[in-house]
Amino acid sequence: MNVPGPMTALRARVREALGKAPVRRNFRAAMDGIRAKRADALPDATDFAQRRARTAAIRARALARLPELLERLEQRLEANGIRVHWAEDAAQANAIVLDLLRQAGARSVIKGKSMVSEEIGLNDVLGEAGIAVVESDLGEYIVQLAGEPPSHIVAPAIHKNRHEVATLFQAHHPQREATEDIEGLTAEARQVLRARFAQADAGISGVNFLVAETGTLVLVENEGNGRLSTSAPPLHIAITGIEKVIERLDELPPLLDLLTRSATGQPITTYVNFISGPRRADELDGPREVHLVLLDNGRARIHADPLFADTLRCIRCGACINHCPVYVQVGGHAYGSVYPGPIGALLEPQRLGLEAGGSLTSACTLCGACGDVCPVAIPLPGLINQLRAEGVEPRTDSPLPDAGRLRHRGEALLWRLWAAIYAHPRRYRWLARLLTALRRLAPRRLGAWTRWREAPRPAARDLHRLAREAGFSDE
């Protein structure tokens, strides 16, 4: 059977996305808006450069001391009464969460936003186990109703307009009066989800930062669903990657500041939620149990790779996505990955392996827009390009899964031929003479190039010849 490879599948998804004009308009409008907001929130390039030098250093320092910080974090969390669980991969993480829910006899779960839960496919696992899961972030709720994955890591339903949301709501909330008004749709979601919050047996959330010094989970959000998910049900399970830890509380303010300005152009989100323990005996609300699941899922391998360890600095603001000229054309679903855009092109091939994820590096022009806006100065374009090299000409000791497996004989041969000509002046001169002499025979069709564009025609005389004839000296 002929199963399309990841590259073919990616191109097919891209073509499909390019054919959806209304969705593309949604992305264009959304990205224009969010870029303008970030620009307003970080107007001065020099100031931004100084600030991100500090945030990059904070993240790099934490990563350099990651095992030590994780142990200290664990110690402090346990002392605070938060139980810590470690998961090497998605299956272990899902098993831990399922186990905790079963022990608590939980039948219904309300979820705050968590990309890591998308990464491990948690909702499907819980659903199959008969546990009802409701996403409570408005965007996540919308895509859950639609049966779709998020199309953006910060704004999951950014690909939908109000009419599509209204249609979804009418189908799922038939008892409610139909509306296409955004205020009305928001109010409807509030009403529907309030009941879920009040009834849920457990809340599951992600985490933005873990503070080792104080044993604290920090969550950033605007809606209040994160606070509700982590304080209304009797059980709270937080799940996040091992890279999210920072050492000290005083390192948090600069990170928070650049996170929200980069993500949505806000100086701060409506809520910053610091969780340092379950409900104490004298408290009247809050979860009686708080658990943290620390997920590796390839992160320790990335951490050990000197070339790519900087990937883990990421604080998931989505600025690279928002500024990506490819993402704005096709949106998140075209990537077919959990993390789309530049961070996806960098992270997914490392996480999934180059065979499954390496094609994502082709959806990039190396334009550099992402690297410019990254609040922790991850050199995204350089690393994405480095990943391309790992696919075809890897380092001898490359720890990347499937390193070198993207090398195809035909393509490699073409580049060797190219080098054999371009690295030898005489052969190159011969090629130039040939092409200019035969310019009238230049083909009108040049494969993928002329599928969309007219073919260029070689000049009558190349620059080498023109310069020489005009008397410009050779050395």
Place this chain on the structure above:
Amino acid sequence: MTKETREVYVFGTCLIDLLRPEAGMAALRLLERAGFHPIFPQAQSCCGQPAFNSGYRREARAVARAQLTAFTRELPVVVPSASCAGMIRNHWPALFAGEPEETQARALAARTFELCEFLDRAGLVLQDRGESVRVALHHSCSARRETRTTASAERLLTQLSGVECLAPAHAEECCGFGGTFAIKQDALSAAMADSKCDALLATGAERLISQDAGCLLHLQGRLARRGDALPVQHIAEFLWERIA
């Protein structure tokens, strides 16, 4: 200043060499006008970027190495392309890391300049002799982010009294060329070109100019396929045409 110190190398780039040599010639003429003595080594070919951006670093290095032997004297290397200048300046040092030529590559990187940057720094005075014209300036991502020389191009153009320079909407966004990206993700590349073409046409400009032949090749090809009549020119050609 002695004649010796006014000598400069010109690295014409492979695209300009074969597809747009007028831009290279204009660059040579502009450097002469600025009081330099340009040297065009016949042994040059390509900076290695096409292979470098496709993951084929060995091949990129082999081609880049050949350039090292073509530009041996301690002279500035002027490149009429931000993309190729950026490749040499920003990526050769890493490409040659641990190689015998590392020192040489670093030295060459340090004396490489994008054409507009070089002319602007040299204080070239431009006397506009052309008729009034509205042009759209497409900043390549390389000029914006690799060499950071968009301001140089703008300063040169503002010297031209008859030229109105227009910026398209979403000027900071990539046109979708991206070297082999244009082939590997051809539909995406064309969609990006369409956005760029629409924005450029909406300026009402009579001509499209840019510091990079790569973007122009791609946009010109797409404009032609769409049937849009917007002549394109490399900025060197345009500047030279205005003052010659």
Place this chain on the structure above:
Amino acid sequence: MNEARNHILKRLRTVQREAPDTNALPAIAGADAETLITRFRTALEAVRGEVHRLRDGDWMGWLARELPARGVSNLLAGTGKIGHTLQTHPIPGVTLHRYDRPVEDWKDALFEHIDAGITGCRGAIAATGSLILWPGPEEPRLLSLVPPLHIVLLDAANLHADLATAIRAQGWTQGLPTNALLITGPSKTADIEQTLTWGIHGPRELVVLVLG
């Protein structure tokens, strides 16, 4: 699962990397109390927070005027001083509820019948217009979250220039409560067409009474 823990830590220990120094944060230049209040007000009003400056004892009078006018008939307070004061000075037309029992005993009523919640706060941050709340036995977490209107009493003397300053001044590293919060405006979302809408899950309105 100790096995997973050991595997992960072992993998992380295969590399030794130099940790860059994270230079200390530059101190924010001191500002006088009035400047801080102005900054706080500007920042909070920018995100639709309502700020009123009152003399110390005037907040009861403000509530007595404003609550009926805003249609609040069920007001929720904690068991601390604020709740006590409200209990001893009833507001005509407003029923006072005290958050004095575990949430499990009255969750539905809390979610469905309360119009407004009132709390104090540990201070505020001028730069971002943020309130610092440390919920606890006297003022539980949901008191500031579930009711559609949240009223906060802020002592003007407890304003800090920025978060870093507040963390130092309030000694957060000496021990945080089970839950600490920064609240900057009412609950909001822009998840549909990037259009800002208020009160999606938390309070639709946030009113800060700056006292003193």
